[in-house]
Amino acid sequence: MSAPEKIVAEARTEFGKGAARRIRRDDKIPAVIYGHGNDPVHVILPGHQTMMALKHGGANALLALAIDGKEQLALTKDVQVDPIRRVIEHVDFVAVIRGEKVTVDVPIHVLGEAGPDTLVVNENTVVSVEAEATHIPEFFEVSVEGLPAGTQILAKDLDLPSGTTLLADEELLIVNVTEQMSAAALEAELEEAEADLGIEHDASDAEIADAQTEAKAEDAAQESGEASGSE
Incomplete structure (x- = not known):
């Protein structure tokens, strides 16, 4: 995982639907940071920079938010997107610290083409792991290149980087290569x-x-x- 994107956040002092609309009109995004037993911290983030950082960081993007001159590492937990305009409306973060281990769901990317007359079924698109907050894998790659029908790839077969621990059942079926039906x-x-x-x-x-x-x-x-x- 690359170094967290540094973003300057503003403290949010106005709330309600009207205030949220005004924030979005200014190309900014309302957000909240939870965690470590502290009260939620409400902030306002720059729209374009935040969107690009979340896009680059993937499902578990980690941002370094500068709030009143202090840095807070924030792990993305939920991103609300307008279904029509496809713009970010709100982001929920979890506060983390360097060296802390967190539980996350990491996406599975299937690569290659299986053998002739086969059908590749991605039974689970994410797998739960524990990893250091600053070293969360963006995704796990699974190659099915040339695999015959009957091949099954389980969670225990995934190549996990050092410091990452599998939390899902080892026998969890990730990819199933079956015979293509005529x-x-x-x-x-x-x-x-x-x-x-x-x-x-x-x-x-x-x-x-x-x-x-x-x-x-x-x-x-x-x-x-x-x-x-x-x-």
Whole structure:
């Protein structure tokens, strides 16, 4: 993990929706820092610089916030983003100190292409670990290059850097390489599932034509019987 981005933060003194809107109009971001038994510290961060720092730092970005001339390491815990405008609306941080170990969920990046006729399923996209606050891995890489169907990569197979401890179950399935299902097998499985649910599949044109022919034959036989009885 690279050195934490240094950002000068302003103390936030106004609260409420109106104050938050004014902060965002000035291209700034309201934020709060929790942790170490202290009262929450409310701050205002520069918008563009903070956005770039969070983007560069990944899911567990660590920032060095200068608050009233003092530095506070802050680990990102939650980022609220406007769903339409895609701008950051608020950030929650946890205060940490150098050398302190923290629990984080680190993303899994799958690389490469598995063997022919296989399907790669990423069963878990993050894994829980303990690491020093200033040495949190941005992600773990898992290569599936050329792997055959039936291969499973577990949490214990991950290559963890020194100082990082796995907290997740060692047998947690991370990546599962399975045999790719053929179109015919998929169709058969869907029909079986529909049958189990009591859903009738659509009849083919040939099946409809056979049913119509059979119905006409039954009608003709019935009419013939009725005519014979009336004679």
